[in-house]
Amino acid sequence: MADMTAISIPAEVPRQKAPKPIVPRPIVNVSERHEARVAWMLAAPAMILIVLFIVAPVIAVITLGFTDFELGYSTFKFVGFENYAELFGDRTFRQSLWNTAIYTAIVAPASILLGLGVALLIESETVGRSFFRTAYFLPVASLLVAMATVWQYLLHPTIGPVNSMLAMVGLPGPNWLGSAGTVLYSLSMIGVWQTVGFNMILFLAGLTAIPRDLYSAAEIDGAKSPIDRFFLVTLPMLGPTTVFVTTISIINAVKVFETVKTLTEGGPNKASEVLLFTIYQEGFVYLRVGYASAMTVVFLAVLVVMMFAQYRLVDRKVHY
Amino acid sequence: MSALSITNVTKSFGDNHILKGISLEAEAGEFIALVGPSGCGKSTLLRIVAGLEGADSGEIVAGGRDLTRLVAAERNVAMVFQSYALYPHLTAGQNIAVPLAMRNLTSLQRLPMIGSMLPGQKAIRKDILRQVTDMARSLKIDHLLDRKPGQMSGGQRQRVALARAMVRQPGLFLMDEPLSNLDANLRVHARGEIVDLHRRAGVPTLYVTHDQAEALSMADRVAVMMSGSLLQLAAPEVIYDDPAHIEVAKFVGQPRINTIASRVDADGAVTLGTWRLQPHERLVPGTDITVAIRSEFLSIADMGTPGLPAHIERLEFLGSEVIVYTKLDAIGESMVVKLAPSDARGLVAGKPVTIVPQGERLMVFGADGARLRADLTFTTLLERAHG
Amino acid sequence: MTQTFNLGRAIRLTLLSLGALIFLAPYIFMISTAGKAQSEIFTSSLSLIPTQFFYLENFAKAFGRVSMGQLLWNGVVVCGLIFVFQVVIAIPCAYAMAKLKFGAARLLMALVMLGLLVPIHATSLPLYVAFDSAALLNSYTALVAPFSISVFAIFLFLQFFRAMPDDLIHAARLDGMSELGIVMRVIVPNAWPAITAFAIFSVVAHWNDLYWPLIVVSNQAYATPPLGLLFFRAAEAGDDYGALMAATLIITLPLVAAFLLAQKRFVEGITMTGLKG
Incomplete structure (x- = not known):
């Protein structure tokens, strides 16, 4: 299941202030003060926990990024930008960034296009809609670690069904997850398989939200073929959905971890090292918290850049 | 020969007979209101005439052309929808231009970027722009051409929808409750405007409404429909003073x-x-x-x-x-x-x-x-x- | 127009069916292989029906190596606690932000927006250090606490509550309810669609999460389903895919079954949380 917590950009709408009735001042103050006090009480637990579990840790991780803190040592010192300098020259980290970029470049577009394609096919079909929807959505509702294990079996070089099938038609099956040349693509394939259904559901919702009248108007205006109507109505009307699906797909691809941890541990020969896995290794296996924190800051920066890109795009392009 | 003749049109969904053999003739330039309570089949009839839905049987001939087997795009009809159905991502000007662009430009020429580099399209585009501006001016919406539907009021949207429908001189004009989303004041004003526009364009018009007052006040002839049948088609005075059916008598008049x-x-x-x-x-x-x-x-x-x-x-x-x-x-x-x-x-x-x-x-x-x-x-x- | 080209339709159905087959293939092979003996798996035959049914043996192995019951129970406890905390903390806060006037509303909104940007992966290092120094690793507390606050929940409920008519709340106040009473007796009963949608979102996310449990739990007694499966794989050296498939089947089944039973709600929930988010 995709984690969507990082996506939203609601334009903050300030509450409209009602014109104040002309009442003797003290009364207004009492009731307003009472309302504010109740509001504080209702919001306090959430506020405290946000500070405790989100704000403080983010500040801590940024601070730790400037230290040489390692778990198990009681002392640490500030080292300025040393960690970032080291990151720059770290072959593993550079490989990891590159792999994450490749993975994202494959998984995001493929799962968006397939999701849109499947949604369009299902939307225009009358038979078996709910069956197809279920079939494509099932991977989203399944435990990824478990399904990754199944994929490991399917892609097993000798006893796996995929290679058995290839052998039947006389093709040599590659060592999908075991060779440096194919591992990233195999993981990408699993990633696509896992996310298409999610995008499909969002596109389906986008499609049903398009007013039928627009298609009627398009027909009358002379859009004869379904393709004409697709470009005149469907595609532009899916604009907001597409921007949203794109951001969420990219962010989720950047956060790939489960399949790598379960299937390859970054191997073989770092061919499937990805950002989160590298952070995990450095921070929680080698316990170099300072250094891993610097990596985390880079990771956070990537997310922030994505969000702003979406922000701008929504503001400019798809606003009706 | 009449400008539009609808002959014995039927339509049913399963056992639900929406239209039970409707026949209707309109003279050149005539304004006919289809009126009836919701569910009487008036909108379905309109959509069948438009080519948006197929009839089970029956024939539709307009201007000597048999439309029955043509798709909507080929019928040369224009339609104004209750929801206006303006494309929300296009400006008013672009909305009005769509019917012209769809007809006069090839699908290659319509492509963004590439289309504007192809030979031969420049003159066509210029012509489209001129027609759009003329139309907008005659409806007094030329100052709105760069706005998107989301930035316009209901009345303005309604005019843009009218402009889009009229811009290409259709052979037949269809309106599906075009005033029902306007507030009461505007509605009375818009009635007169639509009648004016109709007179200027001189195109036979089918106007669907559930509001009997609207039908009586606007139409040359009123067709009263009840549960899939046409009960009476006559001038408004006749409908009011000399109803042919008790349901017509009950439906009309306040x-x-x-x-x-x-x-x-x-x-x-x-x-x-x-x-x-x-x-x-x-x-x-x-x-x-x-x-x-x-x-x-x-x-x-x-x-x-x-x-x-x-x-x-x-x-x-x-x-x-x-x-x-x-x-x-x-x-x-x-x-x-x-x-x-x-x-x-x-x-x-x-x-x-x-x-x-x-x-x-x-x-x-x-x-x-x-x-x-x-x-x-x-x-x-x-x-x-x-x- | 409802008329369909038969050729177009045939192509469409073929594409959809082929795709569905590919998407369902892992499940088909999982069920099939869970019933095969080790020897049969190694013949790498493509036959889907096991020649001799080994389901019992494989399931016995799966249950024997790792306490599957414990894993599923941990999953239920952790997801349940997380969901309850999230809702109980988020709803009053969202109500205050949506319907009450107070000075900190803007600051709180900024915090929520910031929070939406920050996934657990970004905060896990300091949190781990903190839980470690408090000797709280390997506990339900460690698994649940960081997720007790969901800014996404606040955001989702905030949008839902804003759409609720103010008159409803004014009427409740005139009827003499306290603000907390309004939340419990007016807001919550009217917010069920949002709560169910969020429940699905939350449970699916945390049932599947591997990253955080992997960090704070090393003791099998507290392992959640994904982590347990990882332990099981480690214990199961070699390629005993029969037992492995049996284990994956057991662990996948609860959520998949829930999804199949409540499909409509799932889809609605995902759509609502997805598009609001």
């Missing part, structure tokens, strides 16, 4: 026409409570009938005058007229009387009065709802029965 259910007596006369009415032409004895009269053809007189004794229940003062709600003493039926305020002076709730109908305005409808022409020969209220 307040609703007064009706009293009755039965023809053995001698061919009709008894209304303590009163007997003698038609000139004989009605079939023993059949159920409905007697109807519009509220403005009733008057109120003092108790004791020959007429129908009744009590006043409630008065509604509407400025130019007063609506009096009464109950007939003899049979407990409600009667609504529309009076000039001067005639209503002295009337109060609870007062016993006599209601006097204008005999020649009484109409009789048969059990199947069809008008029985016998009513034309009603003379006057006859003898007073005993009791």
